[in-house]
Each structure stands twice: as C-alpha cells, then as structure tokens.
Amino acid sequence: MEKIMNVDYRPLFKLTNFLIIIMLLIIPLQIIIFSLYPPPNTVEGFFELYKSNVFLGLLSLDFLYLINNTIMIILYLSLFVALYKDSPLTVLIAFILGIVGLVCYYGSNPSFEILNLSRKFFDANINDQIIYIAAGETLLAGYSGTSFNVYYVLNTICLLMFSYTLIKSPIFKKTVGYWALASGFFMIIPSSAGMIGLIFSLLSLIPWVVFIGLLRLEFKNKFSL
Secondary structure (H helix, E strand, C coil), X not given: CCEECCEECHHHHHHHHHHHHHHHHHHHXXXXXXXHCCCCCCHHHHXXXXXXXXXXXXHHCCHHHHHHHHHHHHHHHHHHHHHCCCCHHHHXXXXXXXXXXHHHHHHHCCHHHHHHHHHHHHHXXXXXXXXXXXXXXXXXXXXXXHHHHHHHHHHHHHHHHHHHHHHHCCCCCHHHHHHHHHHHHHCCCCCCCHHXXXXXXXXXXXXXXXXXXHHHHHHHHHCCC
C-alpha cells in the first residue's frame, strides 16, 4: 500500500492530508465572510469596497477559492495515484477533466482585475469613469459565465467518476465514495443557475466536508502516514 506504480507516494499523501485541513478551514471561513459581508450588487459597489478594504474586496470575489482550487489539484492527483491500480482509465479521465475545469476557474475569477479597475476608476475624471464601469460589468458577467460553468460541470463529472471508483475500490471504505457521490449529486446544478443553484451548491458542501474528512483518515490509515 505504500508504493503505487513502484514509486513511494507517501509524501504526496502527507501533503494532501495537511492541505485538506486548510480546505476544511477555508469552507466555513468563506461562508462566514459572505454572511457578515455580502458582496456588492454593482460594479461601483465593488470599486468602493476595494477602495475601503482591498482584502475584503478580494474575499468578496472568491479569492479563497483560488487557494481552495489549488489544493484541489493536489487532492485530485492523490486520488488518481491511490485509485490508479483499480480503474486506471476512469481515474485518468476524471483527473484530466478535473484539472481542465480548475484551469477554467482561474480564468473566470476577476478578483485582481476588479482591483486594478477600481484603482483606475478613482484616478479617472468623471467622464472617463464610465469606461471602467463598463469593463467591470464585462468581468463580472464572465465571473459566472462560460468558463465558470465549464469549471463547475467538469469538476462535477470528475467528482462523480472518482466517487464511482472509490465505491468499487477494495482499498477504501465504500462510505467515502458514497459521501463523494452525494456531494457530486448536489453539484449537478451549477451555482450560477439562480437561487436553486445556490441552494444546491451550499448543500453540496455538507457531504463534501464529510468526504474529504473521511478521505484524510483513509490516506492516513491505508498508506501508513
């Protein structure tokens, strides 16, 4: 169990276990921030927020998700390595889809672009400010546009494929795969699909937290970390 494909991957699993702890901290932190400081509804509102508090402005545009999704790269890699012997083709496709989806998310997140526009907006004269408002509107439209939806759909498929493999795997407990499957089910409707999408997105977090918590224990117990 300590070696897969003749390589010792225990350092990878140790890193993943550490990063899962960070992820488990990020999720409630993001919810708390959004509850206490709901993001503005307008571009001008974001410009004002960035002017008054740059860090809160970044958080309002999901800066923490940039960190979270970087962790996801390592998590997907660990799942790929751990499950490769059981279902090599399935986990390879899942890994590729997951990585492509995560790359799409980086392109959709406008947190630093809005920061840059905010600074230019307040430096510009009144007649020129409309230019930066229009640019901000374009960025916010893309924030929940094609790239984001591709990210969401591909990562849903990725999670469902990994959950299927986890359930079939003789290495992991089936409950780990079932919790992943439950999270993937609630991710079928993208969070950008109005109120129902938002509700399903929040509901998906409950089984997701259980899933990664159990996965961390499985990595620790099965690979002698």
